Amino acid sequence: MDKEQIVKALEKVYDPELNRNLVELNMIKNILEEDGNVKIEVALTTIGCPMKNKMEDDIIKEISSLEGVKSVEVKFGEMTEEEKDKLFGQPESLNSFENTTILAIGSGKGGVGKSTVTANLAVTLSHMGYKVGLIDADILGYSIPQILGIKQERATAIDERIIIPVEVEGVKVMSMGNLVGEDEALVWRGPVLSGILNQFLTEVYWGELDYLLLDLPPGTGDIPLSIMQEVKEAKFLIVTTPQITAKGVAKRLGIMANKTNTEIVGVIENMSYFICDNCDEKHYIFGSGEGENLSKELGVDFLGEIPLLKEIRVGSDKGVILTSDLNSDIGKIYKQIGEKIVKKN
Numbered sequence: 207m208d209k210e211q212i213v214k215a216l217e218k219v220y221d222p223e224l225n226r227n228l229v230e231l232n233m234i235k236n237i238l239e240e241d242g243n244v245k246i247e248v249a250l251t252t253i254g255c256p257m258k259n260k261m262e263d264d265i266i267k268e269i270s271s272l273e274g275v276k277s278v279e280v281k282f283g284e285m286t287e288e289e290k291d292k293l294f295g296q297p298e299s300l301n302s303f304e305n306t307t308i309l310a311i312g313s314g315k316g317g318v319g320k321s322t323v324t325a326n327l328a329v330t331l332s333h334m335g336y337k338v339g340l341i342d343a344d345i346l347g348y349s350i351p352q353i354l355g356i357k358q359e360r361a362t363a364i365d366e367r368i369i370i371p372v373e374v375e376g377v378k379v380m381s382m383g384n385l386v387g388e389d390e391a392l393v394w395r396g397p398v399l400s401g402i403l404n405q406f407l408t409e410v411y412w413g414e415l416d417y418l419l420l421d422l423p424p425g426t427g428d429i430p431l432s433i434m435q436e437v438k439e440a441k442f443l444i445v446t447t448p449q450i451t452a453k454g455v456a457k458r459l460g461i462m463a464n465k466t467n468t469e470i471v472g473v474i475e476n477m478s479y480f481i482c483d484n485c486d487e488k489h490y491i492f493g494s495g496e497g498e499n500l501s502k503e504l505g506v507d508f509l510g511e512i513p514l515l516k517e518i519r520v521g522s523d524k525g526v527i528l529t530s531d532l533n534s535d536i537g538k539i540y541k542q543i544g545e546k547i548v549k550k551n
């Protein structure tokens with residue numbers, strides 16, 4: 207039996223998460239064959255890979271089907287950091303981002319309206335005349351396509367290597383939601399997720415950008431931390447609500463940014479006040495001043511208050527972008543925030 211036959215059989219075994227075969231992924235480290243007894247050494251992206259047993263079964267099945275095979279033994283190890291870098295890519299090559307301000311937009315808690323604010327801020331900057339890109343870095347919980355009304359659109363791939371983002375209101379958008387079907391369940395682990403984010407930075411053709419906004423998943427998890435550590439030029443922008451609880455969690459994100467020497471551009475308070483239909487008064491139903499307090503505690507700028515408005519909720523549910531008109535009430539508020547950001551960057 208020659209090794210080539212074994213390699214051919216291994217090409218039929220896929221890493222179910224990366225959806226590529228083990229040979230192509232460079233996971234096969236060694237093949238030993240003696241009198242029909244085959245030993246395969248496989249390097250996984252992480253030794254705790256939950257798909258290990260499935261891959262072992264598939265390897266045994268494929269190799270056993272070869273003529274002359276008496277036994278198959280599979281030994282697992284882990285890829286080196288270099289091998290992982292090679293597999294998941296490094297932020298370099300296609301895009302330089304040399305003249306781009308990268309703004310990673312995070313929140314402590316989920317549901318504070320971070321994605322809504324990010325999407326509208328991207329459109330605002332675009333209407334102010336800047337070249338803007340937007341990455342939905344909330345890979346599993348993506349909501350940008352819904353908010354921007356581009357759920358049905360698909361990013362196109364050239365040569366299976368370069369991805370052309372979807373464009374709306376002059377903003378180039380890359381979201382998992384523009385790559386997979388809406389109801390597809392995504393069950394990936396941390397390393398794969400940050401790999402996808404790297405791909406969004408390296409394999410998507412952004413062209414020249416003034417601003418690249420990243421809509422982070424909420425909290426201080428893997429993705430915000432890896433952005434702070436790996437995308438050195440990224441600056442942080444924190445979205446919070448007037449509640450004390452939201453501020454407390456958002457502060458942890460600020461502390462994490464300080465620890466990793468990441469600049470915080472400022473704090474935006476969303477759902478600050480409510481204006482009812484019957485009067486023009488601002489009702490601070492969640493309390494007031496916590497966004498500003500947070501910015502003071504972190505020693506950063508307070509960039510503005512965005513009201514709690516039914517039309518914002520309806521707009522983002524329907525994919526109607528309120529900031530496409532910067533002269534509307536909400537457009538004016540966003541424009542003021544945009545101008546403060548531009549002044550600083």
Ligand SMILES: Nc1ncnc2c1ncn2[C@@H]1O[C@H](COP(=O)(O)OP(=O)(O)OP(=O)(O)O)[C@@H](O)[C@H]1O
Nearest residue numbers: 316317318319320321322424513514515518519522
């Ligand atoms: N200023 C606002 N006024 C009214 N509704 C808003 C406002 N901002 C956001 N919303 C609504 O609140 C809900 C949550 O918003 P969004 O998805 O942007 O939050 P998020 O912080 O990104 O959530 P997650 O972190 O869980 O992804 C949505 O229904 C959105 O339409």
